[in-house]
Amino acid sequence: MLQIRNVRLIDPAQHRDDITDILVDNGRIHSTGDAGSGLVISESRDGNGLWLLPGLIDLGGHLPEPGYTQKGTIESETRAARSGGFTHICSLPDTSPVADTSAVIKLILEKAASAAQVHVLPLAALTQGLAGEQLASMVTLSEAGAVAMSNARHIIRDSYVLRRLMEYAATYDIPVFLSANDAALAAGGCMHEGPVSTRLGLPGIPATAETVSLAKILLLAEQTGARLHISQVSCGRSVLMLRQAREQGLNITADTPLANLLYTHDAILGYRSLYNVQPPLRTEEDRQALLAAVESGELAISSNHRPHEIAAKKAPFAEARPGMSQYDCFLPLAMTLVHRGELSLNALIRALTVLPASVLRLQHGLSSGQAFNACLFNPETEQTISASDLYSQGHNHPAIGASLRGRVEEVFVSQV
Amino acid sequence: MTSLIHHETLRDPSRVQLTDDGRLKHFLTTEGLSAELLTEILDTADSFISTQERAVKKVPLLRGKTVVNLFFENSTRTRSTFELAAKRLSADILNLDIARSATSKGETLMDTLWNLEAMYSDMFVVRHADSGAAHFIAEQVTPNVAIINAGDGRHAHPTQAMLDMLTIRRHKEGIAGKVVAIVGDILHSRVARSQIYALRTLGAAEVRVIGPGTLLPKDIEALGAKPFYDMKQGLADCDVVIMLRLQKERMQNALLPSEGEFFKLYGLTEAKLACARPDAIVMHPGPINRGVEIESAVADGPQSVILNQVSYGIAVRMAVMAMAMSGQQSQNSSEEMA
Known part of the structure; x- marks a missing residue:
């Protein structure tokens, strides 16, 4: 039995934040508080000054395997995720081949079973080949182990297909993850349309590319009763629309990528291709609205992790591949929002544990009897990040060269 | 406190084109350049206009230097004025019309440039369909070659x-x-x-x-x-x-x-x-x-x-080429000394 003594246990699921001891038996939490007598403690650790959090859950990151192993492997990227505080990650289906058959889902799960450092929860393609035309075999894919269906950021242009896939998924209570993005309005754009895109002469993606698409999705969700999660929200206006939809009784969840909480389109000045991401970084007003929605519990936070080889980013801005590597030092990076007073600690942890767990209907937390998926965090250790510290093969990481406060000491991933 | 955000990105984007002592070493954008520097370009161009009216139009400012016209987008007019400007500065000039390849453009672009740099080119005149292309080359590919932006996407000319x-x-x-x-x-x-x-x-x-x-x-x-x-x-x-x-x-x-x-x-x-x-x-x-x-x-x-x-175009291009070459040389030699 493992004991961690005098640790600050933070679990928003139980509204808990106190200093305690915790006992873990065979990968499950036995108890917290005073151990009592008669228990055989094989390993006892001092948790003084450390925090114990439920492991972080990612609602969407790119595992480049199968198909893009020049960018990373299931092993490298899950190792990075673990070092960033995650115990569970949802892998997006835009692999090669696309995760639209049970064979690919099984391949990912088998590879994960042998090489992954965290629990890999595959998202399967909503439509065949992510083409937005024919439905993927959702029931078969769920049975194969997919936790939800997603079209990654591949656009479903046809409103009819959108309606039918929601109806079909609703029949079997299969969760659907959708990104709001209107193909025609976003066409040709590579960053948020506004003063910065005008200054740099880069084609813009207006906020309406997201909100017009979101309006359509919300109306169809109302009609079909689908269990819907909106992935990667980037606009303040979207937060408002989601709130109105919930007020009208729609059961809908959403997340925003960490990058959209940390940065704005100003980061692109100087044509920094690192900040070429999808959804695009938007304005300070958008960032503030997203932060407020995380604070109030309306938005979860996702990684949108997307590792790239160096050549993919070393190009003129519009030709650089979009995406940012995020898994390494994810929690210390996210903690900068708390240090800057932009987000409360409770809201941050909730957005990375409780909210994603409820989207996925996962039992997750630090109460007795639960599987021990947890993150031991040292909040004070200062570290300067260099590329050689990263586990991810993608060195397109914004923290390289930065000094971060706080370090993940250990992540416990249950085998059960 | 963590100083993560934008620590380098919020710097003045026009700095890339200046030497440590504020002279032009590339010419990428008019944004962020001082009135003094812009006026210096105009004054220098004015002085070249008088040389253009002479029977012998050449001046030796770029003698022995190699200028490469790298036009990833076609433009006969602009390319010709750069070519004439380089010749009147007594430079050797190489014209390359490079159609953009469909795959891995970034890589192709970099390989092309490194090859040209290895041939001891001193200046690239670049036209490219992507906004920021000249910036990218000056900052990340061949910073020791003077880059003159001859038009990048919608960004600058x-x-x-x-x-x-x-x-x-x-x-x-x-x-x-x-x-x-x-x-x-x-x-x-x-x-x-x-x-x-x-x-x-x-x-x-x-x-x-x-x-x-x-x-x-x-x-x-x-x-x-x-x-x-x-x-x-x-x-x-x-x-x-x-x-x-x-x-x-x-x-x-x-x-x-x-x-x-x-x-x-x-x-x-x-x-x-x-x-x-x-x-x-x-x-x-x-x-x-x-x-x-x-x-x-x-x-x-x-x-x-x-x-x-049109007739002022050659004088202005002569001016920025001469100024950028001089700035680039002084920057390179001060870096060698350091």
């Missing part, structure tokens, strides 16, 4: 803007205090962006942009330009009218209904020009579409300085 400044200075006795209108497709125009920055820095009283909402970029006010939808209002009291070329594609992209309607609203006619000051000059970066953005009577009329612009 700084030598064109400077020859326009020279035209205004020579024909209107200075830029300070002048009201300048730029008319037409501002959205896609790298020339307009470079002009706006140069005009603001050189003290123009007002820079106006005139066009339909579809062709004015969002938040153009942030660059210091005042938008007008009505041509006559926009031209009122102007000292300088700059017309931009309208590309045919704009009709297919649902940005405009027809050339005819555009000409009716924004085509420069003698009647519309009458709204500007009587001594206003008319400019156009060329090539002009007669009957689309400008009528022949105006293009060939007494207020037009369009052909003068």
Whole structure:
């Protein structure tokens, strides 16, 4: 039995934040508080000054395997995720081949079973080949182990297909993850349309590319009763629309990528291709609205992790591949929002544990009897990040060269 | 406290083109350059104009240097003026027309440039369809080769803007205090962006942009330009009218209904020009579409300085090439010493 003594246990699921001891038996939490007598403690650790959090859950990151192993492997990227505080990650289906058959889902799960450092929860393609035309075999894919269906950021242009896939998924209570993005309005754009895109002469993606698409999705969700999660929200206006939809009784969840909480389109000045991401970084007003929605519990936070080889980013801005590597030092990076007073600690942890767990209907937390998926965090250790510290093969990481406060000491991933 | 955010990205983006002591070593954009530096370019160009009127037009400033014209987008006119400018500075010049390959463009671009650098090239004149391409090359690929931006996407065309400044200075006795209108497709125009920055820095009283909402970029006010939808209002009291070329594609992209309607609203006619000051000059970066953005009577009329612009182009390009080469050399030698 493992004991961690005098640790600050933070679990928003139980509204808990106190200093305690915790006992873990065979990968499950036995108890917290005073151990009592008669228990055989094989390993006892001092948790003084450390925090114990439920492991972080990612609602969407790119595992480049199968198909893009020049960018990373299931092993490298899950190792990075673990070092960033995650115990569970949802892998997006835009692999090669696309995760639209049970064979690919099984391949990912088998590879994960042998090489992954965290629990890999595959998202399967909503439509065949992510083409937005024919439905993927959702029931078969769920049975194969997919936790939800997603079209990654591949656009479903046809409103009819959108309606039918929601109806079909609703029949079997299969969760659907959708990104709001209107193909025609976003066409040709590579960053948020506004003063910065005008200054740099880069084609813009207006906020309406997201909100017009979101309006359509919300109306169809109302009609079909689908269990819907909106992935990667980037606009303040979207937060408002989601709130109105919930007020009208729609059961809908959403997340925003960490990058959209940390940065704005100003980061692109100087044509920094690192900040070429999808959804695009938007304005300070958008960032503030997203932060407020995380604070109030309306938005979860996702990684949108997307590792790239160096050549993919070393190009003129519009030709650089979009995406940012995020898994390494994810929690210390996210903690900068708390240090800057932009987000409360409770809201941050909730957005990375409780909210994603409820989207996925996962039992997750630090109460007795639960599987021990947890993150031991040292909040004070200062570290300067260099590329050689990263586990991810993608060195397109914004923290390289930065000094971060706080370090993940250990992540416990249950085998059960 | 963690100092993670934007610590390097918020720096002045124009710094890339300057030496440690503030001289030009690349010429990428007019944005962020001081009035002194812009004026130095114009003064240097002025001095070259007199050499251009001589029988022997060559000066030896770039003797022994190799200049490579790297045009990833076709442009006979701009390329020719750079070629002439380089030759009149006594440089060796190599012209490369490089069609962009469909796959892994970034890699191809870098490989091409490294190869040319290995041949001891001293200056690249770059035209590329991507905004920021010249920046990218100067910052990340071949920083020790002087890069002259000959047009990158919608972003900048700084030598064109400077020859326009020279035209205004020579024909209107200075830029300070002048009201300048730029008319037409501002959205896609790298020339307009470079002009706006140069005009603001050189003290123009007002820079106006005139066009339909579809062709004015969002938040153009942030660059210091005042938008007008009505041509006559926009031209009122102007000292300088700059017309931009309208590309045919704009009709297919649902940005405009027809050339005819555009000409009716924004085509420069003698009647519309009458709204500007009587001594206003008319400019156009060329090539002009007669009957689309400008009528022949105006293009060939007494207020037009369009052909003068072309002849100043060589002098301005000679000026920035000479200045950037000198700045690049002093930067490289000071780095070698350090």
